[in-house]
Amino acid sequence: MSATAEGSAKAPGGHNPWAIALVVALATFMEVLDTTIANVALRYISGGLAVGPDEAAWVVTSYLVANAITLIASSFLAKRYGRKAFFMWSVALFTLASILCGFAWSLESLLLFRVLQGLGGGGMAPLAQSILADSFPPAKRGQAFALYGVAIVVAPVIGPTLGGWLSDNASWHWCFLINGPIGVIALGLMYWLIEDSEAAKRERRDLRRKGVRFDLVGFLLVALFLGSLEVVLDEGQRKDWFGTSTLMNVFGVLTVVSFCAMIPWLLTRKNPVIDLRLLNSRQFGSCFVVMLFTGAVLIATTQFIPQITQEYYGYTATLSGLVLGPGGLVTVAMMALVGRLSSVVQPKWLIATGGAIVAAGMYDLTRIYGDTTFWFFAWSRIYIGIGLPMIFLSVTSASYEGLPKDRTDQASALINVARNVGGSMGVSLAQNILAYRSQFHQSRLVESVDPSSPAYQETLAQATRYFQQHGLAGPDAQNQAIAWIGSQLSTQVAYWAYIDVFWVLGAMTACLVPLALILKDVKRGGAQTAH
Structure with missing residues (x-):
């Protein structure tokens, strides 16, 4: 091999680019994992910190908002202070905050550390792509981004199951503490392997010379x-x-x-810091709304499916995580298929099809009842897993259509902000709908339950006889029967409230279809990758 050819195979600093790719993928995997690992542990967090489930949901939303805030600043800060330095600071903050989350003593402390974790994690994914682009020659970048893409896709699949297993067998604290050793190892390898390219160093010097300020x-x-x-x-x-x-x-x-x-x-x-003028474009503005809605549905369902299975179907956290597993595996397979389809099918048709499939999955979830099985929830998630990659990959390529190259960084930041903010708002919206509709159904159902009615008296008598047959005396059996009737009413109220949540999320997803159809056709070969 010639010196030139050999040099082209080395990353800045003379290191093996595949070693850099593995380190970058590891750090990104860790960050993306934390968007889902805590979802199935919320019940344990709620109990451990003595707060309600709706308050525990802040653990998810605070991370997403903090992550989005850092996303909008990461591009400039990386250019101004160096990609390696900013990437390492991001990983260090993320790792330290993860350890602090594991030792949180109250909800307030956990939320503070979770915000710090989100601030650290927000800069990691965009920088990972830039580092990979600098480390590989153009002919090898596709393979490098494929490895990076696997980390992004697999992490949300593993997250719920791993989080559930850790919560059931160790403690919810380990959902965060697990990042400690991984982060320390990643930091050491980054310091040794990663170097800024000459082009990045020149850009940093130019910014300083021109006095461009954040x-x-x-x-x-x-x-x-x-x-x-x-x-x-x-x-x-x-x-x-x-x-x-x-x-x-x-x-x-x-x-x-x-x-x-x-x-x-x-x-x-x-x-x-954000170029809002991009939203004036029909193409980019529509893509922004599509990603906003998609993030809302993705994060809300990732939280609410484990929540309902644990609270009303008696699932363990591990089993609730496994409910999401088949859909995650389907998502991994669909990423490869959609990558091939995108070369022959316009993004708007893929987005519209994906939106329709996800809406069908949400409709399926509105059919829950007391005897709903594991595979009912799993299949609903599979439908969502089929549709979401069609939206995520396609909206990325569609959003860049017609934009000059010097605005693609801003476009990427806005699209990623839309996903995170949409996810946070989706969880909050779903929590509010659940609370309001629970109150509504409770009042309506109680109105229809008349203790003097023959139907109520017959149900009470049957329930009383059942408890008497199981060893309770007359008055105790009747009290237990009344409590059982109240429990059944509360459970029915919860089912109806969750059904209303899924109806609203389904309606949001259905809105993606007309939004997709107003998008322009894109030129082939011009799509870029975004996290």
Whole structure:
């Protein structure tokens, strides 16, 4: 092999590019894993920290919002301070925050550390792609991105099952502590293997020479808006919205003020932290909404299917995680198939088809009842696993259509922000719907239950006889029968409320079909990869 050819096979610093790819994939796997690993552990977290299930859901939403906030700043910070340095700082913060999450002593401390974890994780995925692009020659980049793609796809599949197994057999704390040793190993390997390319170093010197500054004001306004909005969405139902709660009023004002200040600021800056002008395009604006809705459905179902199976079907956390497993495996297979289909089918048709399939899966979930089986939930998730890759991969290529190359970084950041913010808002929306519809169905069902009615008396008598046959005396048997009837009513209320949640998520997914059909056709061979 000639010196030239040999040099082309080496990454910056003279290291083997495949070793770099493995380290980068490991770090990315760890970060993506944490978007789903805690979902099936929420019941354990809720019990361990003595909080309600809706409050425990903050563990998911706080991470997603913090992740999105870092995403919008990661591109500039990596260029300004170096990809290796920023990547290592991101991994270090993520690892330290993960360990702190494992030792959290209250919900407030866990949420603080979870936010730090999200801030660290948000910069990892976009930088991983840049590092891979620098480490491999063009002819080998496809293989490198395939390895990276496997890490991204497999991590959410493993996350729920691993999180459930750790919660059942060890403790929910290990869902976070497991990142500690992996992060330390990844940091050591990064320090040894990764070097910034000469092109990245020149870009960093140019930024310093030109005095290009980070849009700190825009970043703070976006962060304040997203954070305040999430507090309003998550706490609104518990605090009776803006009626009597000072907390809700304060954060409501912060949300409105930050939004009103953010829009003109970002639209008038030369180098804004987010280029909102991209949303004026019918093509990109539609793709943004598609990703927003898709993120909402993905994250909400990943949380609510394990939640209902644990609370009302008696599943362990491990079994609840396994319910999502077949759908995850189907997603992995579909990623490869959709990659091939995208070369012959326009993205808008794939998005529309995927949206219809996911909507059908959500409709299937509205048929739950007391004897619903493991495979009923698994098949519903399989339908979702078929449709989601058709949306995710296609919306990425469609979103870049018609954009100049110097705006693709901003486009990638916005699309990824849409996914994370959509996921966070989806969980909050679903929690609010569940609470409101539970109250509605409870009031309606109680109205229809008349203790003096013959039907009620017959049910009470049968239940009383059952408990008498199992050893309870007359009064105790009747009290147990009344309690059993109340439990059955509460369970039925919960089923109806969850059905309403799935109806709303299904309607959101159905909206993707007309949104997809207004997209333009894209040129072949121009799609880019985004996390």
